[in-house]
Amino acid sequence: MLEAKGIQKKYGDLHVLKGVDVIIKEGEVVSIVGASGAGKSTLLHILGTLDQPDAGEVSLNGKKISGLKGDQLADFRNQHIGFIFQFHNLLPEFTAEENIWIPGLIAGKKLRDIQKRSSELAKMLGLSSRLSHKPSELSGGEQQRVAVARALLNYPQVVFADEPSGNLDTKNAHALHNLFFTLRENSGQSFVIVTHNQELAKMADRTLTMKDGAILSMMNR
Numbered sequence: 001m002l003e004a005k006g007i008q009k010k011y012g013d014l015h016v017l018k019g020v021d022v023i024i025k026e027g028e029v030v031s032i033v034g035a036s037g038a039g040k041s042t043l044l045h046i047l048g049t050l051d052q053p054d055a056g057e058v059s060l061n062g063k064k065i066s067g068l069k070g071d072q073l074a075d076f077r078n079q080h081i082g083f084i085f086q087f088h089n090l091l092p093e094f095t096a097e098e099n100i101w102i103p104g105l106i107a108g109k110k111l112r113d114i115q116k117r118s119s120e121l122a123k124m125l126g127l128s129s130r131l132s133h134k135p136s137e138l139s140g141g142e143q144q145r146v147a148v149a150r151a152l153l154n155y156p157q158v159v160f161a162d163e164p165s166g167n168l169d170t171k172n173a174h175a176l177h178n179l180f181f182t183l184r185e186n187s188g189q190s191f192v193i194v195t196h197n198q199e200l201a202k203m204a205d206r207t208l209t210m211k212d213g214a215i216l217s218m219m220n221r
């Protein structure tokens, strides 16, 4: 359903992606691994429309999404794609609940519907009793779960995660990894996860190994 063909990206003389082809199926959890500098985050950003390729195309359900611009791009991203980063990027002056609401508010949904979805997600993620707290009053694991809830608010078809457990201790990382699979079972989203965490990489349905801007191997479980 998400398809990238012939993706190339250069930064000056540095050829970071050298013609990458990827297909991510509906409900699939795919991990992307490889040495530092191999081009993993660059590829993730291009697949998630945060960055544009110099050559090649990305499409979702047959519709070309690379090349979208301005409001069209912002609307598309907000409605179809979720992002989770290593440093959760929560807004510090807002409560956990308000942070979760943001994609819904941007999409212009009714507050009543946003609240309903947000409390459903909070319940699923074990956050119900922490919603009135600001990010600084939450543990690292809780902050990352708020970021997951925010990413899922608009029922995205694909969730992209860049080192989602990179900042968590082993126990919280393990819980977060299991959560991705529970979410996939419950709602059928696809997850594309860049990670240096061996446990998470191995749990995925498929692991793409990148080297020097190309996919070196693809391993199915």
Ligand SMILES: Nc1ncnc2c1ncn2[C@@H]1O[C@H](COP(=O)(O)OP(=O)(O)OP(=O)(O)O)[C@@H](O)[C@H]1O
Binding pocket: 011, 014, 016, 034, 035, 036, 037, 038, 039, 040, 041, 042, 043
């Ligand atoms: N905006 C940019 N401008 C110039 N060079 C960049 C830019 N973004 C990334 N690079 C370079 O492109 C290469 C690939 O970066 P990328 O972040 O995709 O690697 P990565 O595989 O995710 O690495 P890591 O595991 O260390 O996060 C690196 O050499 C990096 O320095």
